[in-house]
Amino acid sequence: MGNSTTLKDELGSHTKPRRETIRFILDYSKALEVKKLKSGVELHLIKN
Amino acid sequence: MDYSKMSDSELIRSYLSGNEAPLEALISKNQQRIFSYILVRIQDQDLANDIFQDTFVKVINTLKRGKYNEEGKFLQWTMRIAHNLIIDHYRREKRMPTMSPTDEFNIFDVLKDNSLNVESSLIKEQIEADLHKLIDQLPEDQKEVLKLRHFSGLSFKEISDQTGVSINTALGRMRYALINLRKLMEKNNVSLLMQ
Numbered sequence: 001m002g003n004s005t006t007l008k009d010e011l012g013s014h015t016k017p018r019r020e021t022i023r024f025i026l027d028y029s030k031a032l033e034v035k036k037l038k039s040g041v042e043l044h045l046i047k048n
Numbered sequence: 049m050d051y052s053k054m055s056d057s058e059l060i061r062s063y064l065s066g067n068e069a070p071l072e073a074l075i076s077k078n079q080q081r082i083f084s085y086i087l088v089r090i091q092d093q094d095l096a097n098d099i100f101q102d103t104f105v106k107v108i109n110t111l112k113r114g115k116y117n118e119e120g121k122f123l124q125w126t127m128r129i130a131h132n133l134i135i136d137h138y139r140r141e142k143r144m145p146t147m148s149p150t151d152e153f154n155i156f157d158v159l160k161d162n163s164l165n166v167e168s169s170l171i172k173e174q175i176e177a178d179l180h181k182l183i184d185q186l187p188e189d190q191k192e193v194l195k196l197r198h199f200s201g202l203s204f205k206e207i208s209d210q211t212g213v214s215i216n217t218a219l220g221r222m223r224y225a226l227i228n229l230r231k232l233m234e235k236n237n238v239s240l241l242m243q
Binding site for chain 2: 015021032044
């Protein structure tokens with residue numbers, strides 16, 4: 001059986017963000033590291 | 049672990065302890081309300097996704113910096129961030145017009161522009177919120193007179209009857225309320241004008 005889109009899926013897709021948007025947010029969270037130096041300076045590092 | 053049964057506060061605590069998985073549950077739990085809030089005001093799927101993304105980037109930055117202190121009110125806090133980003137979007141859009149009408153063609157002749165109404169109502173909402181915050185800083189007696197006069201629409205005679213003070217005292221309190229409100233606006237650098 002192939003993929004089918006139900007009416008519920010169709011309606012839901014308009015009231016929820018796209019999967020790639022959520023993926024970006026989760027990847028950003030994993031990559032972000034916040035470090036505070038002794039001087040009080042805050043560093044925002046994005047890891048690969 | 050079953051994150052679906054955890055409260056927002058528990059999910060945030062777990063996330064802040066270095067576990068990434070609760071973030072997905074936190075987003076999943078709140079995404080529909082936040083995204084709908086943005087979409088209704090923006091009316092554009094692509095832009096709404098961008099603003100939703102920027103909202104959570106700000107959420108993550110604040111959480112990871114240890115600056116989150118709105119225990120138990122995650123949704124309201126996140127909606128507020130989204131709300132501010134929506135206002136920023138409309139302000140930017142107003143400053144950067146992308147098309148100028150010519151004699152032959154004016155885009156507004158064919159497109160109904162709802163965004164200006166949405167923007168105006170958002171700015172009005174913001175102004176009202178700012179005004180209420182300022183009024184809350186007034187002394188009780190002045191605050192009472194000001195609210196009865198401007199929000200309940202009572203006359204000074206009715207205010208006098210309701211509060212048990214003379215009309216002159218009510219007038220005096222109103223005068224001081226307005227003087228103090230003006231000072232608070234200057235001190236907080238608040239403008240209550242729609243531009």
